Amino acid sequence: MSRAEGHASLPMHNATIKSLATGLAARQYSSVELTRHFINRINGLNKKLNCFISPPDEKSLKQAAAADAMRSAGKAQPLTGIPIAQKDIFCAKGWLTTCGSRMLSNFTSPYDAHVVERLNAAGAVNLGKTNMDEFAMGSSNETSWYGPVKNPWDVDKVPGGSSGGSAAAVAARLAPGAIGTDTGGSIRQPAALTGICGLKPTYGVVSRYGMIAFASSLDQGGPLARSAEDLALLLNAMAGFDPRDSTSLDRKPEDYAREIGKPIRGLKIGLPEEFFAKGAAPDVVKAVEAAVAEFRKLGCETVEVSLPNMKLSVPVYYVLAPAEASSNLARYDGVRYGYRAPEYADLLDLYKKSRAQGFGPEVKRRILIGTYVLSHGYYDAYYIQAQRVRRLIARDFAEVFKRCDVIMGPTSPTTAFRVGEKMGDPVQMYLNDIYTIPANLAGLPGLSIPCGFDGKGLPVGLQIVGNYFAEARMLGIAHQYQQATDWHMRAPKGID
Amino acid sequence: MLFGVLAVKRVLNVKWEIVIGLETHAQLNTRSKMFSGAATAFGAAPNTQACAVDIALPGVLPVANRDAVEKAVRFGLAVNGNTAVNINRRSIFARKNYFYPDLPKGYQISQYETPIVKGGTIPIFVDGKEKTVRLTRAHLEEDAGKSLHEGFRDSTGIDLNRAGTPLLEIVSEPDMRSAQEAVAYAKALHALVRWIEVCDGNMQEGSFRCDANVSVRPAGSDKLGTRCEIKNLNSFRFLERAIEFEAKRQIEVLEDGGAIGQETRLYDADRDETRSMRTKEEAHDYRYFPDPDLLPLEVSENWIDTIKTSMPDLPQAKRNEFVSRYELSPSQAAQLTASAELSKFSTSVFQSATSKERIPHLTSWIVGPLTAKLNEENLEITESRILPEQLVRLDYRIADGTLSSKMAKEVFDATWAGEGDPDAIIEKRGLKQISDSGELERVCDQVIAANAQQVADYRSGKEKAFNSLVGQVMKLTKGKANPQQVSEILKRKLADR
Numbered sequence: 001m002s003r004a005e006g007h008a009s010l011p012m013h014n015a016t017i018k019s020l021a022t023g024l025a026a027r028q029y030s031s032v033e034l035t036r037h038f039i040n041r042i043n044g045l046n047k048k049l050n051c052f053i054s055p056p057d058e059k060s061l062k063q064a065a066a067a068d069a070m071r072s073a074g075k076a077q078p079l080t081g082i083p084i085a086q087k088d089i090f091c092a093k094g095w096l097t098t099c100g101s102r103m104l105s106n107f108t109s110p111y112d113a114h115v116v117e118r119l120n121a122a123g124a125v126n127l128g129k130t131n132m133d134e135f136a137m138g139s140s141n142e143t144s145w146y147g148p149v150k151n152p153w154d155v156d157k158v159p160g161g162s163s164g165g166s167a168a169a170v171a172a173r174l175a176p177g178a179i180g181t182d183t184g185g186s187i188r189q190p191a192a193l194t195g196i197c198g199l200k201p202t203y204g205v206v207s208r209y210g211m212i213a214f215a216s217s218l219d220q221g222g223p224l225a226r227s228a229e230d231l232a233l234l235l236n237a238m239a240g241f242d243p244r245d246s247t248s249l250d251r252k253p254e255d256y257a258r259e260i261g262k263p264i265r266g267l268k269i270g271l272p273e274e275f276f277a278k279g280a281a282p283d284v285v286k287a288v289e290a291a292v293a294e295f296r297k298l299g300c301e302t303v304e305v306s307l308p309n310m311k312l313s314v315p316v317y318y319v320l321a322p323a324e325a326s327s328n329l330a331r332y333d334g335v336r337y338g339y340r341a342p343e344y345a346d347l348l349d350l351y352k353k354s355r356a357q358g359f360g361p362e363v364k365r366r367i368l369i370g371t372y373v374l375s376h377g378y379y380d381a382y383y384i385q386a387q388r389v390r391r392l393i394a395r396d397f398a399e400v401f402k403r404c405d406v407i408m409g410p411t412s413p414t415t416a417f418r419v420g421e422k423m424g425d426p427v428q429m430y431l432n433d434i435y436t437i438p439a440n441l442a443g444l445p446g447l448s449i450p451c452g453f454d455g456k457g458l459p460v461g462l463q464i465v466g467n468y469f470a471e472a473r474m475l476g477i478a479h480q481y482q483q484a485t486d487w488h489m490r491a492p493k494g495i496d
Numbered sequence: 497m498l499f500g501v502l503a504v505k506r507v508l509n510v511k512w513e514i515v516i517g518l519e520t521h522a523q524l525n526t527r528s529k530m531f532s533g534a535a536t537a538f539g540a541a542p543n544t545q546a547c548a549v550d551i552a553l554p555g556v557l558p559v560a561n562r563d564a565v566e567k568a569v570r571f572g573l574a575v576n577g578n579t580a581v582n583i584n585r586r587s588i589f590a591r592k593n594y595f596y597p598d599l600p601k602g603y604q605i606s607q608y609e610t611p612i613v614k615g616g617t618i619p620i621f622v623d624g625k626e627k628t629v630r631l632t633r634a635h636l637e638e639d640a641g642k643s644l645h646e647g648f649r650d651s652t653g654i655d656l657n658r659a660g661t662p663l664l665e666i667v668s669e670p671d672m673r674s675a676q677e678a679v680a681y682a683k684a685l686h687a688l689v690r691w692i693e694v695c696d697g698n699m700q701e702g703s704f705r706c707d708a709n710v711s712v713r714p715a716g717s718d719k720l721g722t723r724c725e726i727k728n729l730n731s732f733r734f735l736e737r738a739i740e741f742e743a744k745r746q747i748e749v750l751e752d753g754g755a756i757g758q759e760t761r762l763y764d765a766d767r768d769e770t771r772s773m774r775t776k777e778e779a780h781d782y783r784y785f786p787d788p789d790l791l792p793l794e795v796s797e798n799w800i801d802t803i804k805t806s807m808p809d810l811p812q813a814k815r816n817e818f819v820s821r822y823e824l825s826p827s828q829a830a831q832l833t834a835s836a837e838l839s840k841f842s843t844s845v846f847q848s849a850t851s852k853e854r855i856p857h858l859t860s861w862i863v864g865p866l867t868a869k870l871n872e873e874n875l876e877i878t879e880s881r882i883l884p885e886q887l888v889r890l891d892y893r894i895a896d897g898t899l900s901s902k903m904a905k906e907v908f909d910a911t912w913a914g915e916g917d918p919d920a921i922i923e924k925r926g927l928k929q930i931s932d933s934g935e936l937e938r939v940c941d942q943v944i945a946a947n948a949q950q951v952a953d954y955r956s957g958k959e960k961a962f963n964s965l966v967g968q969v970m971k972l973t974k975g976k977a978n979p980q981q982v983s984e985i986l987k988r989k990l991a992d993r
Contacts, residue, residue, distance in 0.1 A: 091555045104554060111548055113555060210555040216788035245557050246790050324788050327591050330602020331552040335654070347652075351595055374593070374783035383785060 012037050013173040014491065017082055017230040020176055024071065024081045031071070031081030035064035035125050038083050042128065042174050045495060049150045051169040053088045054096050056128040067123040079237050080123030085175035087166045088129040089136055090221070091210040092116045099212045100132040100144040100162075103332045103339045103358035113210020114242045115179060115221050122237040127175050130165030134360045135329065136186055136214040138162050139432040142423055143362040150419070151194060152492040153458055157416035160190030160432075166224050167194040172495045177225040177234050181211055183218045184317050185411075185436025188448035191224055192411035192461020195450045197478070197488060198224045199231045200436075202468050203443035204249035206235075207242030213328040215321035216247075218440045227488055228449060228478035232257035235471065251469075259476025265299030267477060268404040274310045275409025275435055275463075287452030287460035288410045291481070295408070298480055303404050307396040312389050313437040314430055319373050319386035320441075325363075326370025332358060365426065394442040401467045406474060410435055411448040411461035435463060445471050449478045450487040459487075511715040512750075514743045515723075516678045516708055517632075517670035520685055521663045522695040523639070523703040524567045530638040530662035531558030531605060538701045542644070546656035552600035557789050560589070560636075564662035567694035568612045568636050569795060569803050571664055574692045574810055575616030575631055580800045582615040587635075589790040593783045597654050598641035606665075608784045611635030612793065618668070618688065619812060620680040624827040629681045630669040636793075637663050664694070670709065670720065675739035679732050682706055683834070684811075691811055691836040705730045710742045712750065721746070722756040726763050726770050738763035742770050814839050822846050822855045831863055838862075838877045844884040850892050857891050865908055881912045890918040900979055903927050930976045933985070936969070939977070940985045943968045954990060962986070 012020065012034060023029055029037075039056050046052050060083065067081035091097050091109035093116075098104045112120065119126070133143040141149040141164025149164040151157040152172035159168040163180030167190035170178050180187045182200035191198025199222045206221040213219060223234030235256045242248045271292065276285060292302060334340035334354025341353030359367070373382035400407060412432055422429040439446035444465055451462035466474040482488050529536055532549035549556045572583040590608035613634035620627050639661040644653035666685060672678045686704055689695035697704050706729045711721035726742055729735040741763075746756050760779075761770040809817075811833045818829035832842040845858050866887070870877060882890075890907055893899040899907065899922065910921045922928060930936060943965055944951055953961035969982045 091553075097554065099554065107554065109554075111553070208555075209557050212554040213557075213789075244559060246559050247788075323785060327593050327603050327783070327785070330593060330595065331554070331600060333595060333597075333602060335597050336551055336600060337553070347597065371783065374785055376781045376783075379783075379785070 013041055013176070015176065016227050017079070017176045017225060017233055018227070020082055021078055021233070025076065031064040031067040031083075031125060032061060034081065035060055035083045035127065038127055038175060042169075045172055045174060048155065049152060049168055049172055049174075050147050051130055051149055051165045051172065051174055052085070052128045053098055053100070053131050053144075053146045053165070054129040056083070056126070059094060060125055060127055063120075063125045067125060070123045075123075077122050077237075078233050079119070081125065082177070083125040083127035083175060084119060084234070085127045085130050085166055085169045085178035086116065086119075087132050087163050087178065087180045089132060089181050089212045090116050090129075090179065091212065092126060092129065095126070095129055097129065097212070098145070099136070100134040100146060101359065101363070102145040103355075104212075105145060105339060107338055109210075111210065114207035114244065115238050116210060118237050118240065119179070124237065130163070130169055130178060132165055133162035133186075134363050135212070135325070136162040136181060136183055136219075137325070137362050137366055139185070139189060139429055140417070140419075140422065141165065141168075141190070142419065143360055145360060148419055151416045151458075152495055153195065153416065154456070156418055157458065158193070158419055158421075160193035160412070160416065162186040162190075163198070163224065164190045167191050167196055167198065170194070170196045170224050170226060171492060173491060177223060177230055179221060179234070179238065180224050181214075181219055181221050182436075182440065182446075183214050183220075183321060184440050185433040187222045187224060188436050188446055188461065188463060189412050189433060191448040192450070192463070193416040193459065195459030195461075195487070195490060195492070196224055196226055197228055197231055197447070197449045198222065199235060199471065199475070200439065200446045201235060201239065201471055202249075202445045203440075204247050205239045205251075205445075205469075205471070207240070207245040207248045209242050209244040209248075213324075215324040216328060217324060218317075218321060220440070228447075228475045228482055229257065229260050231447075232260060232472070232475045235475075254472065256472045256475060259472045260479045262476045263299075264295075264477050264480045267295070267300040267406070269295055269300050269302045270305040270400050270404030270407045271302055272305050272307045272310070272400065272407055272409060274307050275407075279431075279434065280410050280413045281415065281454070283454035284410045284412070284414060284460050287454070288408070288462055291451035291462045292408060294481060294484060298484060305400045305403055305407070307393070307400060307438065309389060309392045309396050310438050313393060313441060314434055316386045316389045316393070316441060317433070317437045318369065318430060319382050320390065322366040322370030323373050323383055324370070326367045326374065329359075329363070329367060334358065362426075390441050393438055397438070397442045397444060397465075397467075405466070406470070406477060407465040409463055411463040412436070415454045415456070415458035415460060439465050444468060445474060447474050447478060449481065450490070451485075452487055459490075510751075512712045512743075512747050513715040513717070514673055514675075514739070515670045515711045515713060515720060516672040516675075516739060517723075518668045518672070518678060518681060519707045519709070519725075520666045520668075520682065521639075521705050522666060522685075522689045522697075524564045524662040524664055524694055525696050525703075526561055526563040526567065526662055528561060528563075529660035530561050530564055530636065532660050534660065536661050538698075540657055542653065542655035543657060546641075546659060550600065550656050550660045552602075558605060558787070560790060560793060561662060564636060565612070565793065565795065566799075566803055567662075568634065568664055569800060570692050570694050570807065571634055571666070571689065572613035572616065573800075573804060573807055574688055575613070575618060575634075577812065578804060578807055578810060580804070582613055583795060583800065584610055584612055584614060585795050585797075586610070587612040587793045587795075589636075589787045589793065590784045591787045594780050596640065597652065598643050598656070598659065600641065600656060600659055604638060604640065605787055605790070606637035607635035612795070618681060618684050620677065620684050621827055621830040622674075622677050622680050624825070626826060626830075627677065629671045629677075632667040632669050634664055634666045637665055639663050664689075670711070670723075675736045675743070678708060678739055679736050682732060682735055687833075687835050688811060692808065699730050702730060706735055708735060708739055708742075710739055710746070711756070712743055712746045722758050724756065724758065724770075725760045727760060727773065729763055734763055734765050737765075737768055738770055741768060745770065808836065811836075811839070814843075818842070818846075822852075824855070824859060828859055828863065832859070835877065841877050841880065841884060845887055848885055848888045850888065850895065854888075854891055854895060857894070858887065861887055861891060861908075865905065869912060881914065882908065886911055886917055893918060893922065897978055898922065898929055899927065900929055900975070902975065903929065928976065929978045930973050933981065936973075936977060936981060936985055939969055939972050940982065940989055943972065944986075944989060951990065962990075
């Protein structure tokens with residue numbers, strides 16, 4: 001009897017997507033019952049955790065009923081009837097879509113993002129829109145106009161960000177899976193800090209159409225769930241070419257679960273010295289090293305590698321991402337939709353007041369940084385230089401992947417920190433993403449899976465970075481680890 | 497003060513040269529927009545042709561219009577003699593950032609450092625002389641929407657139908673030296689974009705509009721003066737007036753000992769003057785950077801080859817053909833190739849001409865009475881009320897002596913008025929020229945007999961008297977006599993004593 005089957009007897013909210021799919025297929029429960037169960041849990045816990053900006057409602061139950069009908073008609077797919085929470089960055093028709101900002105606090109999307117279309121077509125149920133850092137700018141979920149999300153492992157701690165609502169919802173068993181976006185670690189870091197799994201695919205695998213842009217050349221949508229196998233199921237539905245996104249890759253559809261259960265003996269794991277340097281907390285390094293030891297036990301080899309330009313990732317990112325953001329966010333001007341200041345003298349005043357009142361301080365900081373680095377006389381020194389270094393970082397990875405199959409290291413230098421702890425020090429906050437940003441800059445896939453706890457019982461994440469399009473392999477590797485360990489099945493206390 | 501006076505005196509002796517470069521926006525006649533699927537048709541109710549991408553909803557993304565790219569390539573081929581030497585196989589879309597209510601994204605997608613077309617030439621004719629204007633570049637971009645100020649109180653309306661419409665911005669080198677040359681260039685460009693069918697050229701609807709960069713410098717100087725950019729010139733006449741006004745203004749400033757500040761000026765057609773819009777100091781910092789939503793625009797050799805095969809004969813080739821095959825002057829050839837339609841009409845006239853000798857006459861018919869009629873009635877050549885074969889037949893009737901040129905004009909007018917083919921009109925109106933020499937001899941004798949005074953005058957050397965005699969013959973024959981023949985007969989008879 002495999003581990004997954006063993007968990008089928010658990011309460012529905014503790015089960016993986018895989019086993020819920022089995023339960024639905026066996027008619028142990030309907031999608032409406034399953035969705036209601038999660039709605040009840042959300043009603044009970046959202047006040048405490050603040051995971052949802054728009055909790056599930058009648059629209060969700062209607063979708064669940066439709067999914068049940070789909071199943072009765074014999075048209076069920078793997079995700080049919082499974083409730084999935086959506087980060088509030090994805091446009092979903094008829095849903096308030098705020099991006100965590102006052103600026104869009106009155107914006108109901110008239111259309112579906114490509115990812116939302118795909119999930120709808122697969123029969124998945126939209127289990128509500130999750131809280132997030134404003135316009136995905138933040139690593140703690142504290143920049144949201146809708147208030148901070150609490151970490152289910154310790155409500156005094158942050159869940160990470162920017163997909164903090166999605167991660168906390170999955171960790172607290174308020175959703176079996178969720179979708180998020182990752183620009184500099186926004187899926188992987190909150191997944192690590194809340195003890196769940198999160199995948200940022202290769203840039204271009206998931207369409208950005210309908211995903212509200214932060215930094216277009218770095219943004220990538222991806223799944224959050226409790227097992228690597230569940231991530232594969234979600235990515236199967238999310239990924240695919242979309243002609244409406246010019247950066248979407250026109251590749252043959254693939255089954256991201258195809259490597260699940262495949263042996264990993266002989267796998268070469270690269271351990272970049274920069275990932276284990278003095279920056280990471282000892283408890284984090286200890287847990288990650290234990291995970292690496294587990295992989296060795298599973299027959300993998302390890303090799304020391306180096307990413308010499310990785311140290312420049314954070315400064316490069318904080319030139320490029322704000323540059324793109326300053327332009328991407330120019331459309332929020334109070335003219336056509338979104339927040340408009342109640343009083344203004346003239347056009348310029350309308351712009352100034354609407355943007356001053358509609359955006360929070362972190363968003364304004366990044367717009368200012370981005371505007372500055374693109375300005376005449378500074379462009380070459382900042383933007384062009386950062387693009388050059390970005391290419392160097394990508395080249396470092398290319399060199400490393402000549403010597404190993406995947407790279408492993410910590411996802412985040414620390415475990416979850418206190419709410420408010422880093423809000424006064426942007427640089428400390430930015431350094432949270434030091435291990436995750438390089439994959440975004442290079443466009444590589446990155447995965448975070450739980451691999452233990454620190455001394456205070458807070459989860460630690462193991463990051464696996466693969467070469468382009470190595471998602472299936474990475475998920476297969478993570479699955480083998482999850483067959484041998486049970487970190488991913490641990491649940492926080494106080495959520496029942 | 498003394499120095500000021502001296503300075504003025506010094507510059508007053510200077511002859512000035514005007515230097516002009518044009519930036520032209522040609523709206524590409526695609527069905528959908530540059531980066532969205534919305535329609536581009538002109539004149540729809542406000543905001544009915546603006547989709548999610550055009551109004552810049554959160555999360556939407558641009559996708560480049562293949563047809564617009566193809567049209568830019570056609571232009572690139574046309575200004576390089578149907579070669580692709582100046583087409584960038586890889587060009588870059590960039591964002592031009594500024595806030596304005598009719599610019600929904602807060603930036604315009606354009607091409608900045610790497611445009612799709614670099615270089616090229618446009619030949620122009622001024623006073624019968626050919627000149628080549630070099631192009632700097634041509635790049636793809638999207639248009640903004642429109643702000644509507646009329647019909648609103650205390651507010652401005654925004655119509656985003658035009659937002660995202662594809663434009664080709666064509667930038668010339670500062671190669672023009674007079675308003676006339678600038679107009680000739682603008683007209684040649686206008687004809688070309690219509691010729692290769694990439695733009696409908698409708699200036700009233702704004703499909704073809706020019707900005708002019710104007711500066712002046714002492715004649716003979718090789719340093720460019722400080723330029724002013726004049727915006728919003730949507731007719732050839734305004735272009736000419738604005739440049740003339742602006743050059744005069746700059747010369748006056750300089751001759752008064754002042755200096756020209758670099759600025760953007762607006763032409764006010766009602767007052768026939770240019771006014772300052774913003775100075776260099778007030779200019780935006782557009783913070784251009786490559787648009788991360790769009791990949792570099794790649795144009796493959798295969799694609800270029802396919803486009804090449806669909807290109808029509810270019811005006812230059814057609815001009816050369818008219819010169820070499822029909823022996824037209826370059827200037828005439830340029831006139832007849834002012835548009836693809838006129839060139840087609842002329843070709844069809846020349847092809848059915850009865851003899852090569854008639855070509856100059858036929859050319860005169862086209863550039864003379866036909867063009868006059870078209871202008872008078874504001875018609876396009878495609879709407880001509882006389883067909884090429886009718887024109888050829890009419891001209892033939894002059895060649896064979898049936899019609900005098902005066903009678904021919906009458907027949908032309910009648911055909912134009914819809915009375916039918918020239919031969920039918922000649923028949924119906926009995927317009928046959930009298931070429932029967934017996935009859936003409938008789939009438940001449942009659943006139944000589946009845947006008948002794950004029951005959952005497954002529955014989956005593958007064959040439960004028962001869963014209964009067966010819967007039968008498970024409971009068972008696974109701975204009976049907978062949979004037980040349982009359983003249984010959986009279987001369988012979990008056991010489992016989």
